[in-house]
Amino acid sequence: SYFIFLSFQQRIEIHKLRQGDNLILGFSIGGGIDQDPTQNPFSEDKTDKGIYVTRVTEGGPAEVAGLQIGDKIMQVNGWDMTMVTHDQARKRLTKRNEEVVRLLVTRQSLQKAVQQSMMS
């Protein structure tokens, strides 16, 4: 048996949580075109300068919505996130007038495949 990587694209809808004056989503992002892509532990391609989810707070809106650590955020509400700076990404996620963000994420998961099943 062996492992294979599969990439899923997933649409995740996060409802922001109001905490005092801020609307929070409950996760942290890393990456951006102005960042060092080789430091990214989640990317498979170390030249990938996309935005990745680096932490997901427990019980936060992101976790509830199904966001997982290591996801690459491709779009936020239709805005492309693959070629943005870190700050631009942050701004797009934290617009004050949006209560819901719809993310398109790419997730890599490890599948263990059984040789027999492949051959059968």
Add this chain to the structure above:
Amino acid sequence: KIESLKVTVDFLKVPLGLKKPPLKEALAAVPGPGRPKPLGVERHKPRRSDTMDNESQYSGYSYKSGHSRSSRKHRDRRDRHRSKSRDGSRGDKSVTIQAPGEPLLDNESTRGDERDDNWGETTTVVTGTSEHSISHDDITRITKDMEDSAHLDCSRHLGVSLAAALALLAFLTPLAFMLLPQLLWREELEPCGTPCEGLFISVAFKLLILLLGSWALFFRRPKAFFPRVFVFRALLMVLVFLLVVSYWLFYGVRILDSRDRNYQGVVQYAVSLVDALLFVHYLAVVLLELRQLQPQFTLKAVRSADGASRFYNVGHLSIQRAAVWILENYYHDFPVYNPALLNLPKSVLSKKMSGFKVYSLGEENTTNNSTGQSRAVIAAAARRRDNSHNEYYYEEAEHERRVRKRRARLVVAVEEAFTHIKRLQEEDQKNPREIMDPREAAQAIFASMARAMQKYLRTTKQQPYHTMESILQHLEFCITHDMTPKVRGELGWRYLTAGPTIQYHKDRWLAKQWTLVSEEPVTNGLKDGVVFVLKRQDFSLVVSTKKIPFFKLSEEFVDPKSHKFVMRLQSETSV
């Protein structure tokens, strides 16, 4: 049709007390273009006898000297022979470089253990000879050569004498220019005081400089002669001839006929001729010397027996000259050839050799079978070799260990031995019987390290190379020059590794006879990809040529202010 060309190259040497030929002859007689005297140092050694000069020598090239009559003959013959065969043949050319005075047959004995002390090896690459050292062997060889190429004599002689005559003419012409008016129409000449005298002085010095320059430049015998020499040499000769002739023409018409009375003008004319000759000398220097100084090719010399290889940079040379250059460097760069070290240890070898014997049974027309069979044999051999590599490895490791142990013992013995002697200081009061000269000191300490040394040499299979005499001599040398035992690591170095061939006693280890084999005529210039082989009896040096690549250097300007840096961040923002 491939013929091999055997050319005997003689190397000539001129004794020091040679009279200088007139400069122009020397100028004209210069050996050609590519053959450098990069080490154009004249090495004169006292001539002991015919078996002594066993090293490569450069000798001055002298044309007019009566001494070198026979050597000129050698040259002539050789050249002619070469030029003749150059026209016709293609293919392998082999040139035997050998020294007169040595038997043609080479008694090299590098057979290691069996032949400890009788090495009749008396060989070197290049050696010189002069009248004094002609021996019977010389004569037999000379006659042999003469039979081969008797007809080359005349033309060669002609060339040399022509050059000599031209040089003499060129040298005397300015003097003639200045003297003739004085002799022929002295009364009519305008008096010419100070300016003329000044010009006389300048002519005298310029001629002297020309003489010295020609002596320095042309008084070296090249080691071999090349047809290409003719091109540049002929060019220079023609140039000088034209120069002199045109000057004479002008002189004859304008000055002699019309009996010009302006003596100063005549003298100035003569001075201008001397200047022109100086410039021709400069041209000769550039064409013949400077052109081949700039490295153009890299030669890789690989010894076939053990793979030792070296790289050399040379300029525009002919193959033959490059071969001689390589050989000169071979003697101080390559470790001495020790056939005993080449063989695999016997234990390994015997296992390898035993095993497969191939019997070919059957008819003649087994051509298809034979290839298949040989392939099978090779495969079997390869498989078999796989088994014995282990033994080879362990044998090697064991040998290495043994050598190191012996070496340690030797080093300790040497150090200890050297502590027993010290240089006599003035203030020491010593019994005269106790004072020794270096030789005795060497003998005294030799005893204490003889055993260790002998064991070591035996282990590294170097004992044929070092006789007791040579070891003693070396010890004497070290002692005389106060070599500390550490420097005596020079001794260590000398004995611990096989050093370059030239450090061993010359008579024994320097080979005189090498054969040059090349596919192109050996007088062709070096080109990229030329390969030639220098053969000795039991190994050969394969030399391949590569052109030094053309380097394209481009310039890039870096503004010091342009060095700016940013931090590479990996921020994490929580949203």
